[in-house]
Amino acid sequence: MALKIGTHNGQFHCDEVLACFMLKQLPDYKDSSILRTRDPVELDKCDIVVDVGGVYDPAKNRFDHHQRSFGETFCSLDPSKPWTIKLSSAGLVYVHFGKQIIDSVLRKYSLEDDKLVNILYDKIYEQFIREIDAIDNGVEIAETKKYDITTNLSSRVSYFNPAWNQDDLDENAQFQLACDYVGKEFEDKIKYYAMVWWPxxxxxxxxxxxxxxxxxxxxxxxxxxxxxxxxxxxxxxxxxxxxxxxxxxxxxxxxxxxxxxxxxxxxxxxxxxxxxxxxxxxxxxxxxxxxxxxxxxxxxxxxxxxxxxxxxxxxxxxxxxxxxxxxxxxxxxxx
Missing domain, CATH: 3.10.310 (Diaminopimelate Epimerase; Chain A, domain 1)
Known part of the structure; x- marks a missing residue:
């Protein structure tokens, strides 16, 4: 029986979209369905829950970051790492499953290299996931900004949400389109660093x-x-x-x-x-x-x-x- 991934319904953001995509790269979750709800009874039926529920508990596969008590960073969960941006649901999933996710993506391209997995684990966080964590948690790129960046991945994902005058769009279908879009960028980044940057x-x-x-x-x-x-x-x-x-x-x-x-x-x-x-x-x-x-x-x-x-x-x-x-x-x- 396929496992089930839970996240919230309503307006979606880049972090839970990416979190869901990353989970589906893992063998255990590749055939999973995604349930989008805020109903705690329905969420309890899921095998893993991201970005909703008010609980961060890896032992129970609960990965929310919105609760007032949450303040985890990559560095707080792994003191060997330097990054101190507060984690989003994408960051949480990445910290706990990132190496397996990268390994799964690399295997699609016949690249099996433990050393490369470890190198990319840091590189992809620093050059991809960290930005999503920061934007989702409202961390500005600088104290004084001379211009705004409106073409980042988080901004682009926001346009997949049905607009106020688009009642005919199916929210779950749009979420899936966003997953495909973000997923391609995530995989392309891994491919670039594995096949172009590292060589x-x-x-x-x-x-x-x-x-x-x-x-x-x-x-x-x-x-x-x-x-x-x-x-x-x-x-x-x-x-x-x-x-x-x-x-x-x-x-x-x-x-x-x-x-x-x-x-x-x-x-x-x-x-x-x-x-x-x-x-x-x-x-x-x-x-x-x-x-x-x-x-x-x-x-x-x-x-x-x-x-x-x-x-x-x-x-x-x-x-x-x-x-x-x-x-x-x-x-x-x-x-």
Missing amino acids: ARTYVEKAVKSRHDVDESGAVIRLERAVPWKSHLFDLEKELNIPKEEIKYVVSLDRVSQTYRVICVPVADNSFVNRLSLPADWRGLRDQELSDKASIADCIFVHANGFIGGNKTYEGALKMLQKALEMSNIKKIKL
């Missing part, structure tokens, strides 16, 4: 370890391919005890144009602040005007914000870095 680690590690062959100062790494590198770089700096400010730039080949990109290393992943931006006098210039200003042949551009530039050749890209480092009194680069 890039080898390229970044090789570039970091050989950086002094490019530049005596260790300020530049050269990537053989344009791979996702930022989070790997920051992790490797910790693992290899590299001073945090030592690596300033990344050089990589643009596979479309077959020219070289010079990219500034930010102070943190997803930050717009650079450890060392390209010279202010170059910013916003292109082609011959930039080459004349920098006294370097084959320049293509430097972005107006100084975080990226380009040159037609590898040698030209390195000369751009040489000049940039010299202008900041870092003079150890060699070609």
Whole structure:
């Protein structure tokens, strides 16, 4: 007999939608029906209940976070983890079942790797679930916001709810559409980190370890391919005890144009602040005007914000870095 998942009816949010989808990735719940009700008698008949009922009790498969006494975070439930955002129902399900859920998704793509499961368990929380926890619990992204983000997953899920003038829409059918929508994004995120992000680690590690062959100062790494590198770089700096400010730039080949990109290393992943931006006098210039200003042949551009530039050749890209480092009194680069 198939198990039953319980959640509340009425307006739904991203957290319980995702919680239900994640549970259905588990072998025990893959054929489960979802009962949407607030009737405690009916909820007691369910095998697991999320986002309703006023109870958090893993032993009884109860995962609500709305009760006044609830204040759990990933860190409070697992002190080895750093995240201190209050958990939503999605976060609760993820903390307790996340590794099994990731393993089930990876197996769909013939990926069976315990090490990868553990790596993705942290990565998916940090880069996906945590945002949903924060939004559902009303945690602002910053103390002072310069603009609103209205295209996040939680916002998009809200539009699946029947509007005030859409009486002909079936609420349960809309909930299922939201589950499918959120589920695809969740699986796509796991696939990206498993199949694109994680394999890039080898390229970044090789570039970091050989950086002094490019530049005596260790300020530049050269990537053989344009791979996702930022989070790997920051992790490797910790693992290899590299001073945090030592690596300033990344050089990589643009596979479309077959020219070289010079990219500034930010102070943190997803930050717009650079450890060392390209010279202010170059910013916003292109082609011959930039080459004349920098006294370097084959320049293509430097972005107006100084975080990226380009040159037609590898040698030209390195000369751009040489000049940039010299202008900041870092003079150890060699070609």
